[in-house]
Amino acid sequence: MNDAVNQLYTNLNALAAGLFLLTAFGIVATRQARGCLNLFIVQSLLLAASALLLGLRYNVPHLYGVALVNLISKPIIVPWLLRRTSPAEIYTRREIDQALNIPTALLIALALAILAYFLSVPVSSAVSADFRGPNIPIGIAGLLLGAFTLTVRREAVPLLIGLLQMENGAFFTGISISRNLPLIIELAVATDGLIIVFIIGVLTRAVHKHVGTTAVGELASLKETSAPALKEAGK
């Protein structure tokens, strides 16, 4: 009976990992900032679910705390902060211009995910069987895909989400290989993330106010001119 339940937890955790990977692909490919943000919320929920399931599976109450911290900070506070700080206009725009077209970006993302599996082999073979599992490769894949999002997206909010996704990926690997990390570190990381969101949100607002756009692709050069002149030059 116990074995069956443990097996169920393992499978559900693997399922959360699979869906985590899908949301990471989605963040690379979604055209709208709002969709990106929603996918990020789902991803953070999956991260919390994975922490909870690993906690149940290996009986580590500490991981429940991690799940709780994640549940409060990312799906609730991050969207709220972003809504409050960055301009609403970003969320209503339909299409965002990207450095690569979407199918190409997806194929490269796929190659990165497979690369993550190869990168995880040495890590997985260094730890005992309890710590192996889908969390290590998929966390690394989340990290790589977050970095990839940073390179292909050209809009402030999705860039920020790419950054946060890198953190999610690192956490996703972290919860499976270090089960007794002091909670204070995770709290610190979560607060740190929130501060990053706050600062970038305010910065985005300032940029939007001065330049009139947050499309990073159009902000290729820095000019020491007054804001209206720059606005005209941009258009």
Added chain:
Amino acid sequence: MARTLLFNLIQVAVVLLFSPLAAGVLAKLKERVQSKRGPSIFQPYRDLWKLFHKDEIVSEDSSWIFRFTPYIVFVVPVFVAMLIPVLTDYPLFFAFMGDMLGAGFVLSLGGFFATLAAVDTANPYGPIGASRTRMVGFLAEPVFMIVFFTVSFVAGSTIPYIVQQQWVTPLTNFFEPSHILLLLAFLMLILAEGGRIPVDNPTGHFELAMIDESKSLEYSGRGMALMKWGGYMKFFVLMCVFLNVLLAPWGLASQQTLGAVLLAIPQILFKIFCFLLVFVLIESSLAKLRLFRIAEFLGAAFITAVAAMIMQVF
């Protein structure tokens, strides 16, 4: 031996008889969701009856392909219905004649001839639809392949009767990530191959926007009836593969008696009804994609299938 042959024929008869009903129920449900009354669920039968009693007009400039295609389109899903589990969870007479890949190839034969026939008539809209169908087809095929390869990797076989037990014994296997991701990918494939809403609008009447429908524009009378019936059966067969092999292999007959097999018919119809409810929700809440966004939709399906594969293989 003779018994499994009989059951196999019953299976084919179920697909033949109930596939228009599934189409009718789907149309009705869709209209109800949109607060309209909709046609009777038996409307597809009446359409087929009417079409079979009408004269057929064939263009003088068309070749034998145009005349043969309705029969091929009609027969192909019947063939596939022999190979897949519709009513039973044990292999039937023809079960080992072909695997899921074989069934996929046989189904695509029907699509191939329908495409040729659309080009054959020199109707300007036919080739547009035909080339679009090919575009959807060649984007969907790699996904099909990866789904089948992953399935065969898990089950050690591509015979659907063997695959169907794999995900539910023990039941915790149901939640394996590769299983759920494959289900998602296959659902997207059904939407694409069936010409359903995010890819194509089956109820649209605007020729320039058609993908699947425009291939049968030139048919009339009996040819049209066979094309339509073939389309209903193809959709029914895809649903059976999705439900009985991948999603929920429950409610199938496990005893080799006629009673058990007949009892499985209402159960599979109930499963299909539940699936159609979900399907209608998907179709009603999405808008049709622009043509060049279809590549992104099927790209998403491809990514999902490959994610399932790498999670299974590594």
